[in-house]
Amino acid sequence: xxxxxxxxxxxxxxxxxxxxxxxxxxxxxxxxxxxxxNIFLTVNDKAIEEAEKMDQLFAxxxxxxxxxxxxxxxxxxxxIFSTKGMRTTAAxxxxxxxxxxxxxxxxxxxxxxxxxxxxxxxxxxxxxGSSGENSDFGPTLNPVDETRVPGGSSSxxxxxxxxGMVMVSTATDTxxxxxxxxxxxxxxxLKPTYGRVSRYGVIAMASSLDSIGHVTRNIEDNAxxxxxxxxxxxxxxxxxxxxPFKFEQGDVAGLKIGIPSEYVKTLKDEDVLAAFNKSVERxxxxxxEIVEVSLPYTDKAAASYYILQPAEVSSNLARFDGVRFxxxxxxxxxxxxxxxxxxxYTLSSGYYDAYYKKALKVRTLIKQDFDQVFxxxxxxxxPVSPTPPFKLGEKISDPVSxxxxxxxxxxxxxxxxxxxxxxxxxxxxGLPLGFQIVGPRYSEELxxxxxxxFEKHE
Amino acid sequence: MTEVVLRDEELIKLFELSKLEVGSVDIQxxxxxxxxxxxxxxxxxxxxxxxxxxxxxxTGLSNVFSKDEGxxxxxxxxxxxxxxxxxxxxxxxxxxxxxxxxx
Numbered sequence: 089x090x091x092x093x094x095x096x097x098x099x100x101x102x103x104x105x106x107x108x109x110x111x112x113x114x115x116x117x118x119x120x121x122x123x124x125x126n127i128f129l130t131v132n133d134k135a136i137e138e139a140e141k142m143d144q145l146f147a148x149x150x151x152x153x154x155x156x157x158x159x160x161x162x163x164x165x166x167x168i169f170s171t172k173g174m175r176t177t178a179a180x181x182x183x184x185x186x187x188x189x190x191x192x193x194x195x196x197x198x199x200x201x202x203x204x205x206x207x208x209x210x211x212x213x214x215x216x217g218s219s220g221e222n223s224d225f226g227p228t229l230n231p232v233d234e235t236r237v238p239g240g241s242s243s244x245x246x247x248x249x250x251x252g253m254v255m256v257s258t259a260t261d262t263x264x265x266x267x268x269x270x271x272x273x274x275x276x277x278l279k280p281t282y283g284r285v286s287r288y289g290v291i292a293m294a295s296s297l298d299s300i301g302h303v304t305r306n307i308e309d310n311a312x313x314x315x316x317x318x319x320x321x322x323x324x325x326x327x328x329x330x331x332p333f334k335f336e337q338g339d340v341a342g343l344k345i346g347i348p349s350e351y352v353k354t355l356k357d358e359d360v361l362a363a364f365n366k367s368v369e370r371x372x373x374x375x376x377e378i379v380e381v382s383l384p385y386t387d388k389a390a391a392s393y394y395i396l397q398p399a400e401v402s403s404n405l406a407r408f409d410g411v412r413f414x415x416x417x418x419x420x421x422x423x424x425x426x427x428x429x430x431x432x433y434t435l436s437s438g439y440y441d442a443y444y445k446k447a448l449k450v451r452t453l454i455k456q457d458f459d460q461v462f463x464x465x466x467x468x469x470x471p472v473s474p475t476p477p478f479k480l481g482e483k484i485s486d487p488v489s490x491x492x493x494x495x496x497x498x499x500x501x502x503x504x505x506x507x508x509x510x511x512x513x514x515x516x517x518g519l520p521l522g523f524q525i526v527g528p529r530y531s532e533e534l535x536x537x538x539x540x541x542f543e544k545h546e
Numbered sequence: 547m548t549e550v551v552l553r554d555e556e557l558i559k560l561f562e563l564s565k566l567e568v569g570s571v572d573i574q575x576x577x578x579x580x581x582x583x584x585x586x587x588x589x590x591x592x593x594x595x596x597x598x599x600x601x602x603x604x605t606g607l608s609n610v611f612s613k614d615e616g617x618x619x620x621x622x623x624x625x626x627x628x629x630x631x632x633x634x635x636x637x638x639x640x641x642x643x644x645x646x647x648x649x
Binding site: 186187189190282283296322326328329388390391392394395402406411412413415417418420425428429430432434436442443445447450451452453455486488491502503504529 | 560565582600604617625
């Protein structure tokens with residue numbers, strides 16, 4: 089498989105490869121490994137046929153690569169992205185037989201950019217989870233170490249890229265669901281500014297928090313996909329302020345990057361700490377000024393999130409009535425039931441003020457923490473996960489311990505700000521480690537600039 | 547952190563509010579798990595939020611309107627395509643007013 093999309097297009101032009109060859113390679117990996125790794129829930133059996141058509145289009149007009157920046161790129165969609173004519177389950181038995189009659193806006197945009205859809209990717213059901221173990225169709229295994237989770241909820245998205253089954257996966261991040269699996273699989277995952285990418289056609293989890301992103305093997309591919317997805321969309325009113333994204337590379341010396349002390353001082357895992365410190369050293373060697381900063385309300389973020397998110401979930405899942413689509417509400421899995429019940433509790437009269445309204449106010453405090461810190465620094469860097477990828481079954485019996493996997497990613501969702509997770513370092517056992525680059529709303533241009541310089545730094 | 551202990555009746559009421567059936571759910575286990583989560587989130591009680599506004603959404607946008615003109619629409623067949631039960635272009639639903647022998 090070509091290393092980058094740019095390499096791929098260069099190889100198409102030079103005749104070194106064809107779309108069919110690349111898609112065949114992906115399909116072979118899927119055929120060989122998917123039953124074991126449980127990454128794809130639905131595979132597009134027309135992918136090779138579509139690849140042949142694309143090769144014909146390319147042969148007739150090579151300039152098509154200029155009009156279609158993701159031409160021939162094999163893509164997987166997290167199974168909450170509506171794909172016209174292709175089953176979309178949200179990894180839930182409720183939608184086991186549901187076939188959408190329309191495409192999500194992001195699916196449509198990627199199609200227009202020339203991708204080939206390899207299929208639909210497993211995830212925690214309804215995107216509820218941090219490990220992939222809440223899927224109604226069995227967990228996805230981490231391709232790097234098959235006894236461990238790939239992270240969630242975008243478990244299949246990250247695993248598909250790590251396993252070489254696709255070049256790009258779409259995914260969503262509501263409390264860390266792109267960044268955590270990217271971190272656990274050694275891939276690059278973007279959580280964009282909330283409202284920068286259209287949520288239309290993506291099965292809603294928590295509507296004020298859902299951010300639509302993607303996973304790739306490297307920074308430049310990730311940026312290329314973002315150039316396609318970042319735009320206003322009349323079908324998602326929250327994108328009214330959105331704008332196009334343009335990838336810029338350049339010198340980042342002199343930038344001020346903050347390390348939030350609250351994110352580091354609670355870390356107990358030596359491997360995570362060591363890798364993070366090494367990444368900070370590398371940034372310093374790039375000429376970046378590192379500053380210690382404070383986000384005092386960090387330790388209240390998870391509590392605020394686990395009030396607001398289930399409340400929004402209970403509202404969004406109310407539409408699954410088994411009448412217009414899907415099976416009835418008895419088909420919901422245990423985690424979905426738990427979250428709907430918590431939402432009902434915190435929204436009910438008598439508890440609404442103490443829980444839901446309180447959480448809305450704490451959300452303001454968390455957002456203000458970031459607003460204040462960004463007066464003094466350009467970006468932040470911090471770890472993504474308190475631990476390296478954990479073992480299957482390790483946290484599944486205690487919901488709260490699973491929720492604590494997200495403490496370093498949740499605050500960015502509450503504040504609506506972007507963050508890019510990139511890999512760096514490994515544990516002594518060879519497990520992936522990494523960190524995230526966080527910025528103010530609409531600062532992705534700067535985030536990618538730093539990420540690219542970091543990736544390329546000698 | 548305040549310990550929250552859900553009562554059985556409260557749990558049953560939550561199922562009703564959520565239009566979910568208790569079915570084969572282990573009530574005691576669910577009660578414990580929910581109580582754990584509610585205890586976990588009750589740490590917010592200690593936070594001083596006097597004078598703090600709510601943040602319900604982070605974009606700062608308000609009153610985003612679109613032009614009152616035709617957008618792409620879903621046709622009847624597409625709209626009905628996911629339905630378990632349909633008839634003459636309608637979704638079929640369970641009766642609301644049904645004969646009740648006890649009435």
